[in-house]
Amino acid sequence: MWRFLTRRLIFFVVTLLFTSLLIFTLTNVLPGDVARTILGRNASEAQLVEVREELGLDQPLPLQYLNWVGGYLTGDWGMTFTSPRQPIREVIGRRLANTARLALLTLLIAVPLSVTLGVIAGLNEGKPLDNIISILSLSVVSLPEFVTGLFLINVVALGTGLFPPSSAVRVDTPFFEALPALWLPAVTATLVLIAYIVRLVRAGIIEELKKDYVNTAVLKGIPYPTVIVRHVLRNALIPTITVIATSTGWLVSGLVVVETVFNYPGLGRLLIFGIDNRDLPLVQAIVMVTVFVILVANVLADLAYIALNPRIELT
Amino acid sequence: MANANSPLKSASGPAAQADWQVVVRRRLRAIARFIRQLFAQPSAAIGTLIVIFFLILALFGSAIAPYGENDQSHPTAVAPGTADYPLGTDFLGRDILSRVILGTSSIFVNAGLGTLVAVGIGTAVGLLIGYQGGWLDEVVSRLIDAFLALPALLIALVALGVVRGAVIDPTPTQRFLLDNSVLLVIAAVYAPIVARVVRGSTLEIKTLEFVQAARIRGETVPYILFREIFPSVVPALVVEASLRFSYAIFLVAALGFLGVGARPPTPDWGLMVSESSGGRFQLAPWALTYPAIAISLLVIGVNLMSDGIKNIVQKSE
Numbered sequence: 001m002w003r004f005l006t007r008r009l010i011f012f013v014v015t016l017l018f019t020s021l022l023i024f025t026l027t028n029v030l031p032g033d034v035a036r037t038i039l040g041r042n043a044s045e046a047q048l049v050e051v052r053e054e055l056g057l058d059q060p061l062p063l064q065y066l067n068w069v070g071g072y073l074t075g076d077w078g079m080t081f082t083s084p085r086q087p088i089r090e091v092i093g094r095r096l097a098n099t100a101r102l103a104l105l106t107l108l109i110a111v112p113l114s115v116t117l118g119v120i121a122g123l124n125e126g127k128p129l130d131n132i133i134s135i136l137s138l139s140v141v142s143l144p145e146f147v148t149g150l151f152l153i154n155v156v157a158l159g160t161g162l163f164p165p166s167s168a169v170r171v172d173t174p175f176f177e178a179l180p181a182l183w184l185p186a187v188t189a190t191l192v193l194i195a196y197i198v199r200l201v202r203a204g205i206i207e208e209l210k211k212d213y214v215n216t217a218v219l220k221g222i223p224y225p226t227v228i229v230r231h232v233l234r235n236a237l238i239p240t241i242t243v244i245a246t247s248t249g250w251l252v253s254g255l256v257v258v259e260t261v262f263n264y265p266g267l268g269r270l271l272i273f274g275i276d277n278r279d280l281p282l283v284q285a286i287v288m289v290t291v292f293v294i295l296v297a298n299v300l301a302d303l304a305y306i307a308l309n310p311r312i313e314l315t
Numbered sequence: 316m317a318n319a320n321s322p323l324k325s326a327s328g329p330a331a332q333a334d335w336q337v338v339v340r341r342r343l344r345a346i347a348r349f350i351r352q353l354f355a356q357p358s359a360a361i362g363t364l365i366v367i368f369f370l371i372l373a374l375f376g377s378a379i380a381p382y383g384e385n386d387q388s389h390p391t392a393v394a395p396g397t398a399d400y401p402l403g404t405d406f407l408g409r410d411i412l413s414r415v416i417l418g419t420s421s422i423f424v425n426a427g428l429g430t431l432v433a434v435g436i437g438t439a440v441g442l443l444i445g446y447q448g449g450w451l452d453e454v455v456s457r458l459i460d461a462f463l464a465l466p467a468l469l470i471a472l473v474a475l476g477v478v479r480g481a482v483i484d485p486t487p488t489q490r491f492l493l494d495n496s497v498l499l500v501i502a503a504v505y506a507p508i509v510a511r512v513v514r515g516s517t518l519e520i521k522t523l524e525f526v527q528a529a530r531i532r533g534e535t536v537p538y539i540l541f542r543e544i545f546p547s548v549v550p551a552l553v554v555e556a557s558l559r560f561s562y563a564i565f566l567v568a569a570l571g572f573l574g575v576g577a578r579p580p581t582p583d584w585g586l587m588v589s590e591s592s593g594g595r596f597q598l599a600p601w602a603l604t605y606p607a608i609a610i611s612l613l614v615i616g617v618n619l620m621s622d623g624i625k626n627i628v629q630k631s632e
Contacts, residue, residue, distance in 0.1 A: 018462070026473055026477055027477050065457060139615065144572070146572045150607070154600070184366060249464070256468060256573070257569055271472065272472075275473070275476030287473055290469060291465055308629075
């Protein structure tokens with residue numbers, strides 16, 4: 001087990017390093033001058049020199065990289081270039097909190113719903129109920145987030161008046177005050193996840209039902225519903241934890257689009273804002289933070305998996 | 316399949332010629348059988364027909380579309396559907412039907428060709444690291460693992476966001492790269508996934524006798540990779556490619572919507588949806604609805620087709 005955890009930890013560090021190298025390479029090696037990218041084509045030579053000095057662009061590339069990574073470790077993430085200039089770390093912290101609550105609400109809706117649907121589909125493999133769930137989740141997965149989001153805004157929010165059509169709340173709105181504005185974005189992000197989780201839960205149930213112990217339990221005279229609840233579900237749902245953790249990546253991509261559609265002040269909206277305004281240090285920091293969060297979610301899932309399934313073989 | 320007329324190294328002369336004719340005929344028969352099996356499944360048949368429909372629009376769109384993509388010919392600019400403008404016009408008076416039709420080719424070029432390039436690179440890398448093994452496999456596989464931990468949309472956004480407007484006077488090479496940046500980004504983010512799938516299949520196949528026989532005959536590594544192992548990888552590859560294609564359509568549409576893909580006035584579906592959202596939706600809801608339907612319909616088609624392909628491959632195993 002320790003060997004497994006060490007491996008995961010090494011993967012964690014290697015992936016973060018790889019991400020930092022990739023992001024650094026993307027921003028420095030792709031055609032174009034970083035200072036020019038940030039300031040735009042009308043910048044004067046003096047302004048360019050100033051930005052180059054602030055970002056240390058006059059130093060050799062390896063040194064620049066070390067300074068940049070060192071900055072993250074010591075907490076000095078630099079300043080945004082979009083005015084008013086603010087410390088990147090504080091801006092990201094506030095936005096991350098907003099994205100976290102949207103993600104949490106999404107998972108609270110998506111996980112129980114899709115696990116239930118997946119279990120129902122798996123227990124009724126090949127029957128009409130299974131087909132209905134499969135077709136529904138296939139059609140949902142074929143709709144891009146921005147299409148469902150715009151549909152919800154224009155038809156549900158504007159049509160019924162029950163929800164605000166825009167989720168552009170102030171950045172530091174308390175949770176319950178912001179809640180009405182969170183429902184529609186959360187539902188949109190749920191639709192991204194639902195098909196994915198349903199499919200994997202369904203497959204898990206079907207595989208588990210084929211195992212010998214199910215027959216043994218039934219032949220022993222245990223009522224079928226009891227076998228399902230006490231044995232099959234218990235075993236089939238443990239991998240679901242991993243599924244939910246690996247779907248964090250999907251959730252993150254989904255939230256970038258969802259936050260943009262609903263104008264919700266989260267990290268994803270900030271990323272698009274950073275890209276639109278060519279604020280490279282901000283964009284780099286957002287990507288690093290996002291990847292860090294995804295990796296932490298994966299490690300937590302591994303730990304939960306170990307805790308729930310003591311007999312699992314770890315390599 | 317396409318390289319069937321390159322001479323086989325292990326044989327020559329008239330016998331070899333007859334050999335490759337047999338091989339070609341056998342492969343054509345296999346393809347025909349595959350298509351029959353695809354159309355035998357009702358949902359896969361519908362999906363494939365949807366994809367073919369859009370493919371025709373992509374290839375012959377300029378002949379089919381009633382107006383040019385940026386013609387502002389409508390007398391009153393924004394208008395709902397009429398006989399002359401079946402799907403209405405957008406906020407600039409451009410015909411929606413024409414723009415949806417002409418936008419098809421951009422989705423097929425970016426998502427389709429992007430996926431094909433990813434499949435090409437991924438296959439070559441996957442075959443090589445799977446067959447060679449050792450430290451090469453260890454290093455490249457770990458890099459792929461790390462890459463796959465990153466959401467594709469995030470990488471695509473950053474790459475496209477950075478190159479946009481970074482170069483003031485692009486050289487011809489830079490111009491080419493900029494013009495095809497979406498296609499290249501799709502290829503780059505999906506190649507590692509394809510490589511992993513191909514590597515997995517290669518690991519199983521390389522232990523089989525015919526591969527060992529080729530090695531003992533002293534065939535070169537490229538020959539063993541592409542002539543001996545590759546044909547057995549094709550089923551897994553086709554499944555993965557069709558799945559990637561549907562993700563790629565999503566990604567291209569999302570990038571267009573987020574404003575880092577195609578630029579106005581390109582008739583890109585994602586861009587059309589974003590241009591017609593917000594206040595403009597009340598003005599012309601149809602300008603948003605039809606491109607959105609087009610994206611969803613194409614994705615449904617590709618998903619149904621891809622499910623059908625997966626069924627065939629799984630059954631034959």
